[in-house]
Amino acid sequence: MSATQLNIKLYGGLRQFADRPEVTVTTTLPQTVQEIKKALQAQLKPEAAEILEHSVLATDQEVLGTDSLVEGALVLAALPPVCGG
Numbered sequence: 001m002s003a004t005q006l007n008i009k010l011y012g013g014l015r016q017f018a019d020r021p022e023v024t025v026t027t028t029l030p031q032t033v034q035e036i037k038k039a040l041q042a043q044l045k046p047e048a049a050e051i052l053e054h055s056v057l058a059t060d061q062e063v064l065g066t067d068s069l070v071e072g073a074l075v076l077a078a079l080p081p082v083c084g085g
Helices: 012-017 033-043 046-053
Strands: 003-010 022-028 056-058 075-079
Touching: 003 012, 003 033, 012 046, 022 033, 033 046, 033 056, 033 075
Parallel strands: 003 075
Antiparallel strands: 003 022, 056 075
């Protein structure tokens, strides 16, 4: 397996934990969403841990479950939980 760079766009409250609205994570694919979130956490400020735990990752076509395998997407979105009505 070779290393792959994933670009992860940060939305909402997650943006405050990085210097840019997009973070690059280097990993090998396939990886589960949970594993990618751990690699993402290493790129963010420590205070992001709690909000990232409750956030989801998505491709441009679907929201991914925690156990979903990411095999080929090179751009993901990190979506924090929101409330509203």
